[in-house]
Amino acid sequence: MSDFRVVTDIIEKCAIIRSEGYINNLGGEQIADQCYKLIDKGYRCFVLNLGKSKVVNSIGISILIELIERILEAEGKLAFSNLTPTVAKTFRIMGLLQYAETFSEESTAVSALSER
Amino acid sequence: MTGNILKEIILTVPMLPDMELAVSKTVDALSEFIRFKPDQVDEIKHAIIEAFVNASEHSRSTDQKIYLTFRVYRNKLSIQVTDKGIGFDPESVEEPRIEQKLFKNTRKRGWGLTLIKNFMDSVSIHSGPQGTTITMAKYAASNHQKEAVNE
Numbered sequence: 001m002s003d004f005r006v007v008t009d010i011i012e013k014c015a016i017i018r019s020e021g022y023i024n025n026l027g028g029e030q031i032a033d034q035c036y037k038l039i040d041k042g043y044r045c046f047v048l049n050l051g052k053s054k055v056v057n058s059i060g061i062s063i064l065i066e067l068i069e070r071i072l073e074a075e076g077k078l079a080f081s082n083l084t085p086t087v088a089k090t091f092r093i094m095g096l097l098q099y100a101e102t103f104s105e106e107s108t109a110v111s112a113l114s115e116r
Numbered sequence: 117m118t119g120n121i122l123k124e125i126i127l128t129v130p131m132l133p134d135m136e137l138a139v140s141k142t143v144d145a146l147s148e149f150i151r152f153k154p155d156q157v158d159e160i161k162h163a164i165i166e167a168f169v170n171a172s173e174h175s176r177s178t179d180q181k182i183y184l185t186f187r188v189y190r191n192k193l194s195i196q197v198t199d200k201g202i203g204f205d206p207e208s209v210e211e212p213r214i215e216q217k218l219f220k221n222t223r224k225r226g227w228g229l230t231l232i233k234n235f236m237d238s239v240s241i242h243s244g245p246q247g248t249t250i251t252m253a254k255y256a257a258s259n260h261q262k263e264a265v266n267e
Contacts, residue, residue, distance in 0.1 A: 022134065022137060024134065054158075055137065055140075055161070055162070055165070056162070057136070057162075057165050057166065057169050058166060058169070058225065058227035058228050058231055059169060059173075059225055061227070062223075062224040062225045062226075062227060063224070065214065065217060065218065065224040066224055068218065069218055069219060072218075084158065085155050085158070086155060086158040086159050086162055086235075089159070089234070089235075090162065090231060093227070093230060093231055093234050094212075094214060094227050094230075094231075095213065095214025095215070096214070098214065099214075099218075
């Protein structure tokens with residue numbers, strides 16, 4: 001089994017979820033579950049820093065589509081940061097970037113979402 | 117013209133969790149023969165991952181194995197991913213759209229073939245009751261011709 005972990009941080013009322021490792025179905029679920037818990041706690045601003053997840057599969061990313069639904073239903077905001085070119089292309093092909101911006105750096109993403 | 121096969125690697129791999137990661141690393145070893153750019157290597161690896169996951173998820177093969185053949189040409193890498201499952205009709209696979217999945221009581225999955233076709237320069241699919249073979253290729257040259265063939 002690949003090693004995968006998710007770390008959560010809070011900066012300026014924005015929840016930062018940093019993943020490390022292969023985002024397959026299990027990885028996608030771990031990311032989503034962390035976010036759902038934070039939504040239940042009242043957080044509405046999310047930055048997913050996937051800089052240490054250089055390999056993804058479409059099943060894992062399709063779980064993030066469900067996450068986008070929940071965040072939009074809660075009138076929240078989502079951004080991705082530190083995506084590799086291939087992961088960014090994957091997200092673009094799957095349409096996720098119609099609903100979430102991407103930033104090269106986490107700090108830029110946090111600043112952008114915090115201002116809105 | 118792609119010419120003669122310079123290298124050929126044949127793998128038989130069990131359908132085990134995350135085995136697609138190990139298989140995709142074969143591309144790292146082969147890419148030095150064709151001098152792909154790093155982003156091209158990454159796209160090839162992701163295409164292999166999607167093909168492997170598709171076979172694992174959908175083939176219902178009784179032998180639970182996936183057969184891969186990597187062929188290195190002068191300026192092209194060709195990869196065949198085969199399972200001995202029940203097959204499917206490629207023509208019946210709809211192109212997914214996120215607008216049709218968001219806020220709909222429908223499965224969010226179904227992106228594998230779309231990603232493979234976007235990452236690779238040519239893709240062909242042969243499928244029947246004896247199994248499925250996806251053949252995909254990536255060209256090292258920047259002005260390649262992109263083909264998408266479904267048979």
